[in-house]
Amino acid sequence: MSQTEKSTYHHGDLRQSLLDATLALLAQGEEPSLRAVARHAGVSPMAPYRHYPDKDALLTAVALRGIEALHQAVCAADAAAPAGRGLLALGLAYVRYAADHPVLFRLMFGPARPRAGGAICAASETVRQVMLHRLAVEAPDRFSPELAVGCWSLIHGLALLVIDGLLAETDPDPLAGLVERTLRTMLRPA
Amino acid sequence: MSQTEKSTYHHGDLRQSLLDATLALLAQGEEPSLRAVARHAGVSPMAPYRHYPDKDALLTAVALRGIEALHQAVCAADAAAPAGRGLLALGLAYVRYAADHPVLFRLMFGPARPRAGGAICAASETVRQVMLHRLAVEAPDRFSPELAVGCWSLIHGLALLVIDGLLAETDPDPLAGLVERTLRTMLRPA
DNA sequence: GGTCAATGTTGACAATGCATACATGGTGCT
C-alpha cells in the first residue's frame, strides 16, 4: 500500500486530488462539473461528497487555493523586484496571474460564495496586505487607506479588463508594458 | 387582438419579453435557466429557441442590454454633474449601477461570451468613450491613453470589489464617499 | 479475529439545455 497506485477503494488522498482535478479542468477552460471532477480523479460521482458537502464547497476550496497561489506569486514578485519597482512588479504579477488563469481567477472573485463565510475575504486580505506594505515603503508621503483601495481597484480592474479582452484594440501590448505604463501614469507624483 | 392579452399562440413580442423575464430573474439574484425564463414569460420551454439560437445567445443579448443601460446611466450622470465633477459623478454612476445590479453586471463583463463577436466589446467601448471625453475636458493637461485605461480600470475594479464585498471592512461607506475619495486620491494632480 | 467508522459505490430523481417532430394561425397570392 506504499505503491503510488492504491488498490481501488480508499484513493489515498482524495480531497487533494479533487482540488487538483478541478484546477486541471479550470486550467483547460471548462467550468467543471462535479461529475467530471470525479471522473478526472478516477472515482465515482458521489465520492466527492465524502469530502465536501456540496459542489459549491469544493469550488470555494479551489478558489481559496487560487487566492493563496496569487498571494505567493505577488509576494515573490514583490520580493524579487529591484528597489523602487516593487509596486510595479507586484501589479504585473497580479495581472499576469489573472491572464494565465482566467477561469480560476473569475472563480476566485466570482459570485461571492456565501458559504465561504468571509474566508475568501480574509484570503484576499492577505494579498492586499502585500500591496499595502509595498505602498507604505515606496510612497510613504502619499500613503493613505484611499490610496490602498485605489491601487487595488486599479490593478484588479486592469486584470479583469485584460481577461475580458476589452483592452484588445487599445493595448495589444505585452502585459508588462501595459501594467507599467498604466500604474506609472495613475501614480505619478505630479 | 388589440387587447393587452394576446390569444395564446403568438405571444405578441416574445423576444422582448424574454429579455425582460431574464432581467427580472437576474434582478432577484437567481441565475436564470432557460426554462425558468420561458415559464416567467408564460410560454413553453422550447419557445425561446425561435428567437435565440441557444441560451448563450439570450444571455449575450441581455448583457448587451445591460451595457446600454450602464451607458445611459453614466451619460446621464455625466451630463447632470456640476462643472469639474463630471468624472466623479460618472464613476459613481458606474459603481452604483454595478452595486444595484450585481448579477447582471457580472454577466455583462463575465466569461467573455465568444458568440458576441465583439459586440460586447463594442458596447463597452461606448461607455469608455464617455469617460474619455470627460477626461479630455476636465484634465486636458494630463490626458493620455494610459490615463484613460487607468481610470477605467480603477472604476471597473472598484465596482467589482464592491460587488464582491471585499471592501466591507475597509469601507462600509455609502458609495458616494468611497468613490469620491478613491478617485480624488488616485487622480490628485500632485 | 470482530466491530466500527471512514471512505467509496450504485441507483434513482428532478432540473436543465437542447434536438426532433408537430400544431396553429396570420399573411399574401390567386
Add this chain to the structure above:
DNA sequence: AGCACCATGTATGCATTGTCAACATTGACC
C-alpha cells in the same frame, strides 16, 4: 373567398448535472 405557406409556439424525448438514500469495502483498534 379560398388556399398554401411559414413564422411562431408546443410536445416529447434524451443526455448531463447536482444531490439523496442505501449499500459495499476496508483499514484500524479492541
